Amino acid sequence: MISLFAGIDLGGTTIGGVLADAAGRIVEQETIATESHTGPAAVIERIALLVERMTSRARVRASSRLDAVGIGCPGLVDVARGVTKFFPNLPTQWRDVPLAAILAKRLDCPVSILNDVRTATLGELVFGHGRELGKMPLTLAFFSIGTGIGGGLVIDGKLRLGPLGAAGELGHQTVLLDGPLCGCGNRGCLEAVASAPAITAEAVRLMLGGQAPTLFTLVEGRAALITPQKIAEAALAGDSGAQEAIDRAVTFLGIGIANVVTCLHPQLIVLGGGVAEMGDLLLAPLRRSLRERVGMFPSDDVRIERSQLGPNAGPLGAVALALRGTANL
Numbered sequence: 001m002i003s004l005f006a007g008i009d010l011g012g013t014t015i016g017g018v019l020a021d022a023a024g025r026i027v028e029q030e031t032i033a034t035e036s037h038t039g040p041a042a043v044i045e046r047i048a049l050l051v052e053r054m055t056s057r058a059r060v061r062a063s064s065r066l067d068a069v070g071i072g073c074p075g076l077v078d079v080a081r082g083v084t085k086f087f088p089n090l091p092t093q094w095r096d097v098p099l100a101a102i103l104a105k106r107l108d109c110p111v112s113i114l115n116d117v118r119t120a121t122l123g124e125l126v127f128g129h130g131r132e133l134g135k136m137p138l139t140l141a142f143f144s145i146g147t148g149i150g151g152g153l154v155i156d157g158k159l160r161l162g163p164l165g166a167a168g169e170l171g172h173q174t175v176l177l178d179g180p181l182c183g184c185g186n187r188g189c190l191e192a193v194a195s196a197p198a199i200t201a202e203a204v205r206l207m208l209g210g211q212a213p214t215l216f217t218l219v220e221g222r223a224a225l226i227t228p229q230k231i232a233e234a235a236l237a238g239d240s241g242a243q244e245a246i247d248r249a250v251t252f253l254g255i256g257i258a259n260v261v262t263c264l265h266p267q268l269i270v271l272g273g274g275v276a277e278m279g280d281l282l283l284a285p286l287r288r289s290l291r292e293r294v295g296m297f298p299s300d301d302v303r304i305e306r307s308q309l310g311p312n313a314g315p316l317g318a319v320a321l322a323l324r325g326t327a328n329l
Contacts, residue, residue: 002064006051007318008071009116012036012089015047018315019054019066022323024127026312027061028054036090040097047071048106068110069103070321072119072314079165079326082113088183112326115165116314117144120307121152122159122329123317124270128308130154139266142307143170143257146273148183149191155264159329171195175255190256194249196228196275203231203245212241232278246281253282254289261294261302272307279306 002021009016011034019028032050034043055066075087075094082100087093100111114122121142124130130138137156144150151170153160160167171191172184179188180198192198204223206212215234219225234242257269269290271282283304290299307313321329 002062003067004055004058004064005067005319005322006054006069007315007320007322008047008051008069009119009314009318010034010043010047010071010073011116012074015043015050016311016315017047017050017054018312018319019051019058020316020319024316024319026316027064028058029315030054034090039092040084040094040099044097044099044102044106048103051107066107066109068112068322068325069107070119070318070323071099071103071111071113072116072318072321073099073113074116077113077115077165079112079114079161079329082111082326084113110322110325112321112324114161114318114321114326114329115150117142117150118152118159118161118165118168119317119321120144120150120272120309120313121154121168121270121317122320122324123309123313123315124272124307125154125157125159126320126323127316128313129268129270129305132308133267136267138268139264140268140270141170141257141260141264141266142168142270142272143253144273144313145194145253145271145275146196149195149273153264154266161329170256170260173256173259175252175259190252194252194256196273199228199231199245199249199275200226202248203242206241206245211244212239214239215242228275228278232281235281246278247285249275250282250285250289254286254293257286257304258290258293261290261299262296265297266302269302269304270307271304272310272313276306 076085084094084097104111140154142152149171151168153168176188180192182189182192
């Protein structure tokens with residue numbers, strides 16, 4: 001009988017689920033709407049039904065059993081107790097919901113929970129770049145660049161969580177003195193100046209000022225249609241304004257990455273999230289910036305790469321969480 005592990009990426013809009021074996025090979029995958037307005041109890045039941053559907057489909061093809069479930073959560077969790085503490089973007093904020101216990105009873109198997117970006121970091125360690133680099137004591141930093149900028153740290157092969165499970169919030173380091181207000185309450189956070197909304201806002205400013213004509217054409221002059229993908233498309237077509245919006249974000253990302261490299265000297269920086277899909281528009285200048293900004297030691301051995309797992313980093317990280325359990329992170 002094949003042992004299978006469910007990985008759930010709980011988001012404000014969608015719930016992504018995968019069912020995989022211990023090697024990370026996905027045998028089932030499904031995404032559903034979160035319907036977060038229905039409240040924690042209803043969303044938890046939707047997760048349970050999703051896991052049951054995937055498990056049933058897998059059993060049609062081969063004899064298998066569900067051994068454990070891991071869940072990446074959009075906020076602060078009590079890792080040891082499996083209790084949600086604060087999900088800022090979900091109704092009721094899920095304060096003190098015993099998520100792991102409810103699902104463990106419902107599905108009759110162990111359930112572990114972790115912050116979503118730390119979960120994606122674990123995915124890269126176990127099934128992504130970490131597996132590629134072998135059994136060396138890997139140190140890596142994961143930057144998830146999307147609506148916000150989340151992060152995670154692996155030091156000497158071990159995911160570092162800190163006492164609240166909140167260690168690795170790389171998007172909330174200050175990179176611009178007296179910069180714009182961040183959602184965390186600080187000013188000048190990396191998230192406030194280099195996330196997808198920050199890049200988009202700068203591109204809107206440039207387009208409306210007549211400095212991004214190709215972008216104007218791509219979106220028919222409608223600022224609401226501007227996305228990082230459209231900005232990248234315009235930049236690749238030679239639009240200097242679109243390129244300027246990207247360059248501004250790269251400047252701040254370069255500062256943030258250099259700070260982490262100076263503090264930790266990791267072997268690897270991994271970029272995930274939607275903005276990382278810009279590829280070499282980000283990677284090439286960030287690699288140059290790293291060499292320019294880190295002067296305390298040679299940084300040529302520090303790689304900056306896109307996530308190997310892409311959008312599956314979260315769900316496969318949750319599979320790794322199910323495999324290991326929170327006691328063995």
